[in-house]
Amino acid sequence: MKLFADVLVVLDFVKEEGGSLANRQQAFGILSYFKSYEFVFYLYMMYEILRLTGTLSKQLQRKDLDILEAISMVRGTMQALKALRNTGFASILPKVSSFCLTHNIDILDMEDLYVGARNRKTTKTNRFHFEVEIFNTVVDMQLIEYQDGFSETTTQLLEYMGALSPCDSFAQFDKSKLLKLGELYKYEFDDSDMIDLEGQLDIFYNSCIKDERFTSLKGISELSRLMVSTGKHQSYPLVYKLLKLTLILPVATASVERCFSKMKLLKTDLRNKIGDDFLNDVLLCYVETEALVKVVNEKDVAVKVYFGNQYSEKALPDYNKEMEIELN
Numbered sequence: 001m002k003l004f005a006d007v008l009v010v011l012d013f014v015k016e017e018g019g020s021l022a023n024r025q026q027a028f029g030i031l032s033y034f035k036s037y038e039f040v041f042y043l044y045m046m047y048e049i050l051r052l053t054g055t056l057s058k059q060l061q062r063k064d065l066d067i068l069e070a071i072s073m074v075r076g077t078m079q080a081l082k083a084l085r086n087t088g089f090a091s092i093l094p095k096v097s098s099f100c101l102t103h104n105i106d107i108l109d110m111e112d113l114y115v116g117a118r119n120r121k122t123t124k125t126n127r128f129h130f131e132v133e134i135f136n137t138v139v140d141m142q143l144i145e146y147q148d149g150f151s152e153t154t155t156q157l158l159e160y161m162g163a164l165s166p167c168d169s170f171a172q173f174d175k176s177k178l179l180k181l182g183e184l185y186k187y188e189f190d191d192s193d194m195i196d197l198e199g200q201l202d203i204f205y206n207s208c209i210k211d212e213r214f215t216s217l218k219g220i221s222e223l224s225r226l227m228v229s230t231g232k233h234q235s236y237p238l239v240y241k242l243l244k245l246t247l248i249l250p251v252a253t254a255s256v257e258r259c260f261s262k263m264k265l266l267k268t269d270l271r272n273k274i275g276d277d278f279l280n281d282v283l284l285c286y287v288e289t290e291a292l293v294k295v296v297n298e299k300d301v302a303v304k305v306y307f308g309n310q311y312s313e314k315a316l317p318d319y320n321k322e323m324e325i326e327l328n
Contacts, residue, residue: 004103052081060073081146114126165220193238
């Protein structure tokens with residue numbers, strides 16, 4: 001928005017002085033679109049949406065973010081998006097009109113009929129098109145995406161996990177939530193185990209809040225290590241099992257999400273016939289890049305020795321079996 005005038009100057013220059021006809025035509029098309037009311041409306045609409053979702057995205061990438069705080073932020077963002085859907089369109093219109101006046105762009109009357117592609121008039125008004133077909137649809141898409149990624153079940157699961165947090169002397173401890181968490185793992189906790197788990201949780205909580213070693217913990221990972229070092233993992237095996245499941249769940253979920261994200265980048269339209277074995281090998285290298293960088297290639301080490309640490313990538317193809325024999 002701040003560089004809009006400068007962008008128009010550059011596009012106008014390319015339109016007149018472009019190095020090729022294709023560049024001049026492309027600049028002419030982009031310039032015409034940028035000077036339309038439709039583009040300015042999209043600009044402000046996406047600004048309002050990304051202003052909300054961008055904040056959440058940055059916070060979720062923090063390694064020190066508390067689980068319960070993350071849940072609160074997700075719910076807050078969804079509520080903000082719902083509020084934007086209800087009142088956002090009316091608040092955007094004045095900003096769009098002001099921007100258009102500043103940059104000499106024609107302003108549309110919301111009650112006029114919408115003119116679509118090739119200047120064809122339609123039977124719907126500009127207000128219906130921009131508010132219902134564009135604004136509401138885009139915001140609904142964002143809400144659906146958040147609801148799919150952070151469903152009520154997932155949110156409840158994270159809340160149950162947070163109830164085991166030892167921060168502030170187990171201030172978040174809630175036996176009922178932890179029992180519900182155990183019920184979700186039916187293969188790990190049968191009916192008999194659930195009865196024992198309830199008793200172990202009571203004793204575990206009352207013993208830990210009076211133990212100075214457990215009063216200054218900052219997370220469930222520290223709790224698990226201290227339980228092992230103090231032998232409490234043997235005294236409360238079901239609590240420790242629940243703790244291990246709580247530790248594994250975020251890592252397993254994040255790993256799956258990472259794999260799917262990487263797979264979208266690897267298996268493109270040009271590579272849609274990759275076999276399962278080859279795709280698995282490529283994904284392994286692509287997902288675990290940091291680990292593979294640390295792997296030392298014996299041949300590379302040999303080449304370094306042979307060329308006196310002054311070899312180049314062009315010299316690598318010259319490395320052959322004779323060199324290996326000579327080095328040995």
